[in-house]
Amino acid sequence: MLTLPALLASMDLSVLFMAAPWLAADLAPTGPQLLWIMDVYGFLMAGMLLTMGALGDRIGRRRLLLAGAAAFGTASVLAAYAPTAELLVLARGLLGVAGATLAPSTLALLRGMFADPGQRRTAIGVWTAAFTGGIAVGPIVGGLLLEHFWWGSVFLINVPVMALLLVLGPVLLPESRDRISKRFDLLSALLSIGAVLAVVHGVKELVHAGPGGWLALLAGFALGAVFVRRQLRLPDPLIDVRLFRDGGFSAAFGGYVMMIVASAGLGYLAVQYLQVVLEIRPFTAALWQLPTVATTGIGIALSTTLVRRVRAAVIAGSALLVAAIGFLLVAQVEVDTAPAAVMAAYSVVTLGTGMLVPLAIDLIVGAAPADRAGAAAGLSEAGSELGGALGIAVLGSIAAAVYRSRFVPGELPPVATETVGSAIAAADALPDALAETLIADAQRAFTAGFTTAATIMAALLALTAALVTTRLRRSCVSGS
Template identity: 85%
Template sequence: MTRTQSRAGHREWIGLAVLTLPALLASMDLSVLFMAAPWLAADLAPTGTQLLWIMDAYGFLMAGLLLTMGALGDRIGRRRLLLIGAAAFGAASVLAAYAPTAELLVLARALLGIGGATLAPSTLALLRGMFTDATQRRVAIGVWTGAFTGGIALGPIAGGLLLEHFWWGSVFLINLPVMALLLVLGPVLLPESRDPDGGRFDLVSALLSIAAVLLVVHGVKELVHAGTGGWPAVLAGLALGALFVRRQLRLPDPLIDVRLFRGGGFSAAFGGYVVMIVGSAGLGYLAVQYLQVVLEIRPFTAALWQLPTVAATGIGIALTTTLVRWVRAAVLAGAALLVAAIGFLLVAQVDVGTSPATMVAAYSVATLGTGMLVPLAIDLIIGAAPPHRGGAAAGLSEAGSELGGALGIAVLGSIAAAVYRSEFTSGELPADATETVGGAVAAAGALPAALADALIADAQRAFTSGFTTAATVMAALLAITAVVVTTRLRRS
């Protein structure tokens, strides 16, 4: 039996469990601080800027380094990089848990981001080498995807449960047992893999990719919070990205083989994946606000309401992993995007009086489509790259996810904010009240009860209108993408 036909045994499936846990924690750390922010703010008294960096430093560094770490793993060994990253992630978790000052916590979160950037592409690239049978590989990627996507929703829940009994630093200490397990079992269960002919690691390409991604992610975040203030960073990031692509085309051994995008199947899978992430991230950003501000559900309870959407993602993953044996990838990808589009149309029907169950049911249809597409797209992206470039391909897919997430929050958030501003009809109020629904709720606290109730009702109505408008726009984009992706995958 040839290597490409060989099937994984018990060792590989146990190894999958070992690889899934760090992927889960890497994504959980993106959101685990949501619940802990008030407690650490009271304890460390950070400035507003420091608090933003505490929340964002992890995601920024992780997004910026994914491409570089994926390519580095191809050269020095993916298992070696994973174990180095696990040790760094564990050490940074201890530093974060016991940080005595805000400045040190920002540093610890940045170090966590560097460690996290090694975990996702290394685990995904190792899976490709461990599961050479196509059917088994799709199952393994489905399990990995479920853990990585589910971790973002589980982060606030885990943080809330820990804060019921322990101090804010405990949200970081849950990383230690998993990293210790990985360091012990990794050398035993995980095979080393690298590019046998790995060329020189191009530092200039790495710096260009890091700067480009960081600037774009920072810029789109600024677009959400400060309107047009983020455009200089976005444009600068795109310019550096163009230089990065130009350099890759000229190098004999590029960091990323951008010629892969010339293949219709690869570009369709990557494009559909990014569009789906744009919708998922944007919907998640707006749905949490809708649950908390419009339906007036407490933060931890709102986090619990996310569990059905996680379950729907898992069902979508299982569905695609099963059906792909008999149904063409083009048909499945198009169907997944259409299911998500239907989910967004259902979300667009909510109003101020919608029950949480109805809202979450509509949201779950959208996440069902996400679960159907994401593992399929990742498998197509990873499978299109040569085996010796598995780490670079994994880093590229995860960088696409991070950029898509930032873009989704910026685009859908901007649409919702524009509609909110145009439909908010209350009288003369501070600028914050007319810009965000949270600002309106804060402004209402200083008003007499009758005026406060009217102001909040107006803000809730305007926000809901913006939310549903953004969902409608995204539904149309997903439907168009479904047609394009299906057509291009059929031709590839």
């Protein structure tokens, strides 16, 4: 029961990957609008997770989970029938706010239900398989639905599952909350939301060379500093920021976020590559994602087995290096690379992801006191959703910048150079010879952006592997 909300929350981060070209043709969004459609869900979810995790500690995690399920189902219907790009961005934002109640509530309930460390590690492994599997399954489900229905159908699958949770949740799930009533600090909640949203908006604007990027970043860091200072002074803080003083905790959190950045960004670009460059139908492209689901599961099983005998530092560093190697392989793809070769490289990345994620989550959640389980789970999932949103925004923006640089300004209508989907849609109005040239140019430009983003991420993951391994070796949580 607790895996269903985690599965859907992560699926909604990736379920639109397959629909991106269809959205571009139907709603005609600009390049920035398309990225907002893809990542506003993750941005708002990341911004609200700390608040929702702490709120669940106070009012009851099951109560918050059920309220969030009702809101998630309603927002899904609004997104499915959005008639414009602007309204779809709004609906996706509402989904993000509702989704922020799901992941921390389920993870905190698990912490309370499994006090034994071994059982908790196994339960978190199962939960992680559902959550990370949702990111991989999202494009598969989306591709299947797009073969038979319109793009809005990818949201309607949430409705029956949320209805089932509302019916069975009160019967099957125990209520769980902090035994000591604590005051909910609204100002801390607002500061955390403002800091996260300002930082991610700033990163997005910097990648697009927006003039407000630096101002947004400075504002976000300033709000974050005020938030941290306030948490250190409060008797009942929203999140215990002193946890970051532990080198193992901060290393696990940092490595976790960087891995999610990498895997989410790669997923966003890879499914578009399969559809618009290799010209594979949505459902067939979705089936090519199945090896990534399998290798994620293999990575999770490998990690949960090895952690009993091998130091966490070795497992974490190895996982990040495996993912870096996968990105180097992805960086070798060309416009005519066989899909099997592309997905083999992608599967190396997901193997590393599966190895790292359950270990990192166990270190993060296990480091917090039991009465702060919701807040710690919220912090963990805030890192995940923030990483997912940043991965789509940053890797997507790098790829988009390279894509646009391959076209001569003024040579084509601006809409044709915004996204590869827009270029393909614009080609329908051109004579056959010109249409073929435009599509071929767009495919080469997209591939160049894809491989550039993969090369940059490989270097970042290798650097992260060195830092995480060093910090975990020095910490008290690095033992087997």
